Amino acid sequence: MTAMRMAAVAAAFGRDLEADFQVVARLVAEARAREVRLLALPEACLGGYLLSLDDGADLDDGPPALAVDGPEIRRLAALAGEMTVVAGYCEADGDLRYNSVVCVTGDGVLGNHRKVHQPLSEDASYASGAQFRAFDTPVGRIGMMICYDKAFPESARALALDGAQIGVCVSAWPGSRTNAPADLAEDRWKRRFDLFDRARALENQIVWLSANQAGTFGTLRFVASAKVVEPGGDVLADTGxxxxxxxxxxxxxxxxxxxxxxxxxLRDRRPDAYAVGA
Incomplete structure (x- = not known):
């Protein structure tokens, strides 16, 4: 048994896809120099997130929609090389757009997840995914989710039951919409973000990587707080x-x-007692 170096990123991304790729390239290079084998980048790091989550807000056209087998994801895979890299993007599938996250190495796409749970007005911009599935990678069996997905214990539990050893949640998690404190460290939405990360790791006894957007975009101020959590729920590393x-x-x-x-x-579960609301 040997230790593996893993990393989760908090960083700012916007609509300029080329500028985003320059940030991704810098982060991948930094991770490679630090001998990281598994790197988690934020939700919507290729093209940026939404400008607002308010109903009827004056939005732009949103992030560019990319095909999972298109040139941009191939470019991401080429940057990843020998590393396993997880990154969020807007996925095009016919006339539909999904808030998605992809896992790649230099060999190509290993896994793809479409966000299932949509907060506030996000469903006006994206269709919803419909499943949680784990998949094998060179660094272990991984399960992915996006932002609000982690507020639902069933999401991570489904992945753990599918054999996920590592949960990777990528986010564009903002601070409070009302009564926001000047200091993000005191923000109640940041506290919830951190609690979900630790709880999902502990209740499923899996390793947990949490990446998040940082800075501001449109009306949103992101809480950053990327972290690595061990299966007992203790935070091993955190960006604040x-x-x-x-x-x-x-x-x-x-x-x-x-x-x-x-x-x-997982072993001591009693599914026969959980029928109500299942």
Whole structure:
């Protein structure tokens, strides 16, 4: 058993796709120099997120819609090379657009997830995904989700039951919409963001990477707070409310084995008792 270096990013991205790729290239290069093998970039890092989540807000045309088998994702894969990289983008599928996250290496696409849970007015811009599935990668079996997905315990649990060893949640999670404090570190939406990250790791006893947008975009001020969480719910690395890269070393198999040795939350489930509302 050997430790693996992994990292989650908090960074700002906008509508200029070429500028976004320059940021991605810089972050990948930094991660490679630090010998990171698994890198999580934020939701909507290719093309930026929405300008507002308010109903009827004056929005632009939104991020560019990219095909999962198109040239932009191939470019991302080429940048990834020997690393496993997770990144958010707007996915085109016929006339529909999805808020999606893709996992790539230099060999191509390993997995793709379409955001299932849509907050506030996001459904005006994106269609909804319909499933959670884990998949194998060179760094272990991964399950992906996007932002609001992590507010629902069933999302991460479905991935854990599908064998995910590592949960990767990419976000464009903003601060409070009302009564926002001047200091983002005191923001109640940031506290919820952090609680969800730790709870999803602990209840499923999996490794958890949480990437997020940083800075501001349109009316939104993002809480950053990218982090790596071990299966006991303890935060190993955190960027705080600024841009940065949270880097941690962890032997994933050993960490899962240790966390599940006495009380195995997946093993000790009683599905027969959970019928109501299932």
């Amino acid at each position: 409310v600024g841009a940065g890269m949270a880097v941690a070393d962890l032997d994933v198999a050993r960490a899962l084995e240790t966390a599940r040795r006495a009380m195995g939350h």
